Amino acid sequence: MSATKQFKHVSYLWDEAKAAELAGDEVALLIYRSNLLGADLRLTNYGGGNTSCKVFDKDPLTGKEVEVMWIKGSGGDIGTLKKSGLAALYVDRLRSLKNVYRGIEFEDEMVELFNHSIFDLSSKAPSIDTPLHGFLPFKHIDHLHPDAAIAIAAAKDGEQITKELFGGTIGWVGWQRPGFDLGLQLKECLDNNPGIRGIMLGSHGLFTWGDTAYESYINTLEVIEKCAEYLEQNYGKKGPVFGGQRLQSLAADERKKQAAALAPVLRGFCSSKVSMIGHFTDDARVLEFTNSNDLDRLAPLGTSCPDHFLRTKISPLVLDLKAGDDLSDVAALKDKLAPAFEAYRQMYTDYYNTCKHDNSPAIRDANPVVILYPGVGMFTFAKDKQTARVAAEFYINAINVMKGAEAISQYTSLPRQEAFDIEYWLLEEAKLQRMPKPKALSGRVALVTGSAGGIGKAIAKKFAQEGAVVVLNDLNEERLQGAGEEFKGLFGKDAYALAVMDVTNNDQIQAALDVAALQFGGVDLIVNNAGLSISKTIGDTTATDWDLLYDVLVKGQFFVTQAAVAVMKKQDIGGDIINVVSKNALVSGPNNAGYGSAKAAQLHLSRLNAAELGGDKIRVNVVNPDAVISDSNIWAGGWAEGRAKAYGITVDELPAYYAKRTLLNESILPEDIANACFAFAGGLLNKSTGNVLNVDGGVATAFVR
Structure with missing residues (x-):
C-alpha cells in the first residue's frame, strides 16, 4: 500500500496528529482505532465486532508488572466505544482457564469464570469473544464482520479461495459458535501457520492484528481491501448479479408513497404480540436484491454471520405484492397478507420445535423482522427505532455478503440448528433478561x-x-x-x-x-x-x-x-x-x-x-x-392584552391573577x-x-x- 494510504473499498480515517496526542496510551489508541473502524458500516455494524489491546500494568495487589488485556465489553459498540465500555482482564489468569476447561459441551460455564480474571473491577463485563483475543499473542487485535470478508467466508469453497487469494498468509478456522473452544482453535491455527497476518472464520468474520494500534488498523484495512477488490473483479464473470433483474423498481416518489400506504398494515401484523416500531429503506442494494431472479432462492436461506442473524431472524418475509398494486382497499389487502404472515409464523414455530433443546428458552415472537417488497424496498420491525434501523443495516450487509459469495462461488448460510443454537443460546437469553424493562410508551x-x-x-x-x-x-x-x-x-x-x-x-x-x-x-x-x-x-x-x-x-x-x-x-x-x-x-x-x-x-x-x-x-x-x-x-397576537382588558388588570398581573383565582392557588x-x-x-x-x-x-x- 502506498504512503498515501489510498483505499477504494474501505475508509482510511487515521489522523496522525490525533494519534500523536494519544501516543504512549495504548488503551486510548485502542479506543481511537475502534471508533474509526466502527465508523465504516462496510467493516462492521452497530454492536458488531470486537477489538482489544494488551498492555503491561502494575498489579494493585502485588505491585508487580502484569500483562492486561483491554477488550470491548459485553453489549458494546466499537463505533461509539469509550473506556467505560471496555473489560480489563489479567492475561495469564484468562489463559490459565484452559486448565479447568471441560470441553465444548461445557462451553457456557466458562463465561462465569472470566470474572476470576478481571483486572479492573470497575470495567465492563467481558463478552463471549474474550478468549478469542486472549489466546492470541498480539498486542492489538481486530475482529470485524466486513461484508467483503464474510462473502468469502460464506462461500461454498471459501477456505480454498482464502488460501489462494492471500497466498497462505490468512489462516482459516471453520464455523463454530464463539466461545472458549474457538479461542483455542484460533491459537492452534496460528501455531500451525506461523507468520500469518490474520484468520478468516468460516461464515463469521475476520481476525487481524498488529504490534501497534496503527499496524493493526492498516493490516485490517489492507486485508478487507484485498477481499473487496477480489469480489469486484469477479462480479459479472459468472453471469448477471443475482441472476439479473426480473422487474424494475417504481420511481422514488412512488416507492415512498407505496411504502407509506403499506407500512401501517405491516406494523399491525408484526405487532400481534407486542407493539413494534418500523423502519423503511429503498436503498439501491436492497432493490437490486429484491428485484432479482435469485431472490426466491436466496432469501429463504437466511444470513450466515451470527451478528447478522441475531438481528434479522431466520429469514425474511417476501411479500407477494406487485410494486404497482393498488393498496387503497385495506380490507382486501389484509385478506391477501394474512395467509403470508400465518405461514411465516408457522414456519418459525416449526423451526423452533424442530431445533429446541430440553433447556431452550420459550419461543419468542414468531413474526418476521425483515419484510421485502420487490420493486419498493425493505421494512424492518423491532421493539424500538434503533433496533429496527440496525436490523435493516445488518440485512443490507447480508445482501452484500450474498452478492459477493454468489459472484465467486455459491452462498451458504448457517445450518438451521446452528442458527437456532445462536438465537436461543442461554447466554443470549441471559443478556435479554438483563435488559431494562420497557418504558410505559415503548413501541408507540x-x-x-x-x-x-x-x-x-x-x-x-x-x-x-x-x-x-x-x-x-x-x-x-x-x-x-x-x-x-x-x-x-x-x-x-x-x-x-x-x-x-x-x-x-x-x-x-x-x-x-x-x-x-x-x-x-x-x-x-x-x-x-x-x-x-x-x-x-x-x-x-x-x-x-x-x-x-x-x-x-x-x-x-x-x-x-x-x-x-x-x-x-x-x-x-x-x-x-x-x-x-x-x-x-x-x-x-x-x-x-x-x-x-x-x-x-x-x-x-x-x-x-x-x-x-x-x-x-x-x-x-x-x-x-x-x-x-x-x-x-x-399569548401572542394580542390575546394577553385582550384577557387583561377583560379582567380590568395589566398584562404583567395576569399570571398572579390566574393563579389566585384557582382553588389550589397554582400556576x-x-x-x-x-x-x-x-x-x-x-x-x-x-x-x-x-x-x-x-x-x-x-x-x-x-x-x-
Whole structure:
C-alpha cells in the first residue's frame, strides 16, 4: 500500500496528529482505532465486532508488572466505544482457564469464570469473544464482520479461495459458535501457520492484528481491501448479479408513497404480540436484491454471520405484492397478507420445535423482522427505532455478503440448528433478561400537533422520556428545526422525526402521517394540541377571526383525527387520541365568544369521536388546561392584552391573577399538561374514553357536571 494510504473499498480515517496526542496510551489508541473502524458500516455494524489491546500494568495487589488485556465489553459498540465500555482482564489468569476447561459441551460455564480474571473491577463485563483475543499473542487485535470478508467466508469453497487469494498468509478456522473452544482453535491455527497476518472464520468474520494500534488498523484495512477488490473483479464473470433483474423498481416518489400506504398494515401484523416500531429503506442494494431472479432462492436461506442473524431472524418475509398494486382497499389487502404472515409464523414455530433443546428458552415472537417488497424496498420491525434501523443495516450487509459469495462461488448460510443454537443460546437469553424493562410508551408512535414549542413540545418530551418515538411538527420550519436539534441532543436521532404541518391543510396532514409511516411504521398516539387564541368583544370579532378560530381549533382537530384514524384502522391495534381543549369549553367569560365556542365544539367533537371509535379500541380523551403562559404561542397576537382588558388588570398581573383565582392557588405549566396527557396514554387508563381531565389549578366553574 502506498504512503498515501489510498483505499477504494474501505475508509482510511487515521489522523496522525490525533494519534500523536494519544501516543504512549495504548488503551486510548485502542479506543481511537475502534471508533474509526466502527465508523465504516462496510467493516462492521452497530454492536458488531470486537477489538482489544494488551498492555503491561502494575498489579494493585502485588505491585508487580502484569500483562492486561483491554477488550470491548459485553453489549458494546466499537463505533461509539469509550473506556467505560471496555473489560480489563489479567492475561495469564484468562489463559490459565484452559486448565479447568471441560470441553465444548461445557462451553457456557466458562463465561462465569472470566470474572476470576478481571483486572479492573470497575470495567465492563467481558463478552463471549474474550478468549478469542486472549489466546492470541498480539498486542492489538481486530475482529470485524466486513461484508467483503464474510462473502468469502460464506462461500461454498471459501477456505480454498482464502488460501489462494492471500497466498497462505490468512489462516482459516471453520464455523463454530464463539466461545472458549474457538479461542483455542484460533491459537492452534496460528501455531500451525506461523507468520500469518490474520484468520478468516468460516461464515463469521475476520481476525487481524498488529504490534501497534496503527499496524493493526492498516493490516485490517489492507486485508478487507484485498477481499473487496477480489469480489469486484469477479462480479459479472459468472453471469448477471443475482441472476439479473426480473422487474424494475417504481420511481422514488412512488416507492415512498407505496411504502407509506403499506407500512401501517405491516406494523399491525408484526405487532400481534407486542407493539413494534418500523423502519423503511429503498436503498439501491436492497432493490437490486429484491428485484432479482435469485431472490426466491436466496432469501429463504437466511444470513450466515451470527451478528447478522441475531438481528434479522431466520429469514425474511417476501411479500407477494406487485410494486404497482393498488393498496387503497385495506380490507382486501389484509385478506391477501394474512395467509403470508400465518405461514411465516408457522414456519418459525416449526423451526423452533424442530431445533429446541430440553433447556431452550420459550419461543419468542414468531413474526418476521425483515419484510421485502420487490420493486419498493425493505421494512424492518423491532421493539424500538434503533433496533429496527440496525436490523435493516445488518440485512443490507447480508445482501452484500450474498452478492459477493454468489459472484465467486455459491452462498451458504448457517445450518438451521446452528442458527437456532445462536438465537436461543442461554447466554443470549441471559443478556435479554438483563435488559431494562420497557418504558410505559415503548413501541408507540406519537404525533403531537404544534410540538415545536410550549405545551406541544412539553408533551412530546414527556412521551419521548417514556419511550415513545415522536413526530414533531409545526407551521414554523425554523422553530421546528430548532426543536429537532433539541430532541436529538436529549434523546438521539432515532427518537423523533420532523414534519412541517398546518392543521388546516389536509395535504400537509397526510404528508406528516406519511412521515410517521415511513420513519416508524404508523401512528397510534395523537395529541391535538395546535391552537391559537383571539380575545375580542362580540362587536370587535370579525368573520376572519371567527373562521380562523374554527378552522384551526375545530376543523384542525377533526382533520388530524380523521387522517390518523385511517392509519390506526390499518394497524388494527387500537390507539389514543388526546385533545388539548381548555377550561373555556365549559366556562363562560367576557370577550371570548369565538375562542370559547370553538373550544366547546372541540370538547363535544371529542365525545362524539369517542362514541364512534370505541369499537376500534381507539380511545378519545380531553385535557382541559387553563392559563398556561410559559413558552406558549397562545399569548401572542394580542390575546394577553385582550384577557387583561377583560379582567380590568395589566398584562404583567395576569399570571398572579390566574393563579389566585384557582382553588389550589397554582400556576399551570406546560409540563403539567404533558403529565395529564401521559396519564391518559401511559397504560393505567386503557379502559377510559370520552373523559375530561381538568388541569387548571381548580376552577370550580369548570367542573364537569
